Amino acid sequence: MSNPYVKKEVAKIISNESLEYPLNTAMASCWIIANFKGVNIKLLDSSQTSSLCDYNIIATAENHIQARTMVDEILANTLPEGTEAKSIEGVEAGDWILLDLGDVIIHIFDENSREVYDLDGLWSDLASIDIPTEYYHGSSEIEQKLETAESYF
Numbered sequence: 001m002s003n004p005y006v007k008k009e010v011a012k013i014i015s016n017e018s019l020e021y022p023l024n025t026a027m028a029s030c031w032i033i034a035n036f037k038g039v040n041i042k043l044l045d046s047s048q049t050s051s052l053c054d055y056n057i058i059a060t061a062e063n064h065i066q067a068r069t070m071v072d073e074i075l076a077n078t079l080p081e082g083t084e085a086k087s088i089e090g091v092e093a094g095d096w097i098l099l100d101l102g103d104v105i106i107h108i109f110d111e112n113s114r115e116v117y118d119l120d121g122l123w124s125d126l127a128s129i130d131i132p133t134e135y136y137h138g139s140s141e142i143e144q145k146l147e148t149a150e151s152y153f
Contacts, residue, residue, distance in 0.1 A: 057106045
């Protein structure tokens with residue numbers, strides 16, 4: 001069962017009229033990854049260079065359980081009722097989980113595997129899409145504290 005807070009926040013992103021499909025699904029997936037403490041998240045536009053998908057997401061998780069939780073939450077919250085992911089690979093090993101949602105493909109790595117497979121380098125020519133800072137849980141709170149601290153100096 002999905003967390004009600006996650007469900008509510010993802011629904012806001014999915015229904016955001018300024019984000020068309022599949023960008024809304026990609027952004028919602030990025031939000032989930034960020035809020036489950038994923039790091040070094042990249043959203044890449046592959047719509048002009050690939051027939052496989054429109055967007056690729058690359059992210060790093062600290063451990064297998066964290067990565068699996070991200071995948072479970074993405075599946076529970078971004079797919080319309082009655083639809084399924086095209087493919088889920090690497091769940092058992094956990095060093096690279098690939099989640100194929102059709103128009104969005106998500107790659108969640110452990111740190112070492114991300115360096116070894118270097119999708120960042122392979123796709124360095126793809127346009128990177130900014131992920132809003134408010135998608136990162138508590139980031140605005142941290143920024144406010146930093147601004148307050150800087151004002152003392």
